[in-house]
């Protein structure tokens with residue numbers, strides 16, 4: 001159930017289902033019934049219900065829900081934004097059945113304001129342009145009301161593919177969507193408008209997903225858990241990989257240590273900080289379980305990495321930008337190891353991103369990049385400027401670079417070069433704190449050292465980082481994250497057994 005379908009993919013699911021013999025009207029009846037059930041489980045008989053319908057099939061679902069709820073004895077009023085005689089197809093039929101017993105009213109703002117529950121059936125997958133006029137007024141009235149708001153499929157005004165607000169949008173408490181959730185439920189700002197998202201089965205068969213080629217997922221353990229193995233009874237540290245984190249100069253060593261501690265905590269068997277000689281004393285005096293080695297420049301790094309048991313490298317946090325960093329990145333990418341590129345390792349390639357991508361091309365070991373928006377725009381300026389949904393930005397960047405791209409933020413998107421994307425939704429706002437990104441790069445570095453494939457390691461890393469942040473709670477500083485990973489791992493291991 002982790003697939004997320006864009007409105008056009010959902011339309012395809014709809015068409016395939018209808019072509020296979022289920023009439024559209026049946027799908028609409030099931031959708032409307034699911035909405036009615038969601039309202040009825042939350043509201044006792046007697047609660048006043050207002051259903052606000054739009055001109056398309058989202059409105060059609062609203063007509064069905066209104067009829068079902070009225071049939072169960074709720075006081076229901078239905079208001080249509082648009083002309084009743086312009087309704088078409090299944091929606092027109094659903095409207096006709098409603099009208100056999102009760103009237104279609106124009107928008108009555110006072111009634112919307114006073115309702116115990118408002119069903120938002122204005123627009124869903126068919127939203128085509130920003131809302132204005134009466135539709136925008138209806139949204140304002142719904143948002144001003146005191147009752148609970150139950151949105152049909154999407155909060156009206158939210159773009160189901162991008163999560164963008166098209167002019168204005170309904171703030172829902174609950175959104176009832178059908179078959180599968182949509183990217184717009186999780187990409188910001190959509191996530192803040194959707195409330196709790198419920199998925200209703202309306203009889204669309206999962207095999208349509210293969211035909212559609214659904215490639216976007218919600219980031220949750222089901223996406224990667226089978227690729228993660230808790231320590232085995234017969235295991236030892238040498239089977240869980242050896243991660244190297246490259247340290248910056250004496251004044252900026254903390255980032256590498258944060259990453260190294262996280263790599264060890266997530267489960268890498270051994271972790272070494274590769275330290276410039278003049279920073280060795282600083283690193284050594286702060287590290288215990290993490291090892292430290294004195295490594296001078298790109299050449300020194302090449303010497304350390306000649307030992308191929310050191311199978312994963314995290315490079316970038318606190319490193320400094322410039323040709324020396326470019327040279328070290330080239331060294332790291334030139335050999336059989338997994339690589340996580342973060343922060344200064346990314347920014348240092350702003351003048352020659354293609355040179356970096358050429359080094360990544362054709363590698364058989366995973367490369368994961370973890371840019372925030374600023375770093376992303378330095379490496380992929382055209383993609384950043386094209387106004388694409390976040391999922392498409394990350395996907396295009398992964399395809400171009402050959403790396404797994406983790407485009408960070410409150411709604412981090414993970415994308416693989418093969419086109420898969422995952423949207424993360426578990427990161428609490430207090431994760432946005434100095435050094436938090438360094439910890440993330442270390443977590444992912446630890447997971448690729450353990451042998452996880454790049455996409456799954458990146459997705460699990462982002463999820464575990466969010467879960468650790470949630471467990472540590474408000475007031476978190478980056479140092480708190482690695483300790484909090486213990487609880488996260490314990491729960492995952494218990495779940496896997």
Ligand SMILES: NC(=O)C1=CN([C@@H]2O[C@H](COP(=O)(O)OP(=O)(O)OC[C@H]3O[C@@H](n4cnc5c(N)ncnc54)[C@H](OP(=O)(O)O)[C@@H]3O)[C@@H](O)[C@H]2O)[C@@H](O)CC1
Nearest residue numbers: 014028031055056057058123124125126127128129130153
């Ligand atoms: N797919 C499925 O499997 C199933 C789908 N189902 C349901 O169908 C919904 C999709 O229905 P849909 O395609 O009719 O689109 P919908 O969201 O009602 O909007 C289109 C209408 O709005 C209009 N319009 C658009 N933007 C506007 C604006 N800014 N301002 C004003 N008007 C605007 C547009 O007019 P036009 O652009 O043609 O002028 C058109 O009239 C989906 O969300 C789900 O609830 C379920 O029944 C079960 C199975």
Ligand SMILES: Nc1ncnc2c1ncn2[C@@H]1O[C@H](COP(=O)(O)OP(=O)(O)O)[C@@H](O)[C@H]1O
Nearest residue numbers: 408409410427428429431432434435436437438
């Ligand atoms: N509003 C937010 N809510 C949740 N997580 C966030 C938010 N803003 C940023 N993050 C997360 O915090 C981390 C910050 O990383 P980064 O920008 O590299 O910061 P730093 O360089 O200080 O470590 C990323 O994992 C990012 O996804």
Ligand SMILES: [K+]
Nearest residue numbers: 123152154156
């Ligand atoms: K809606």
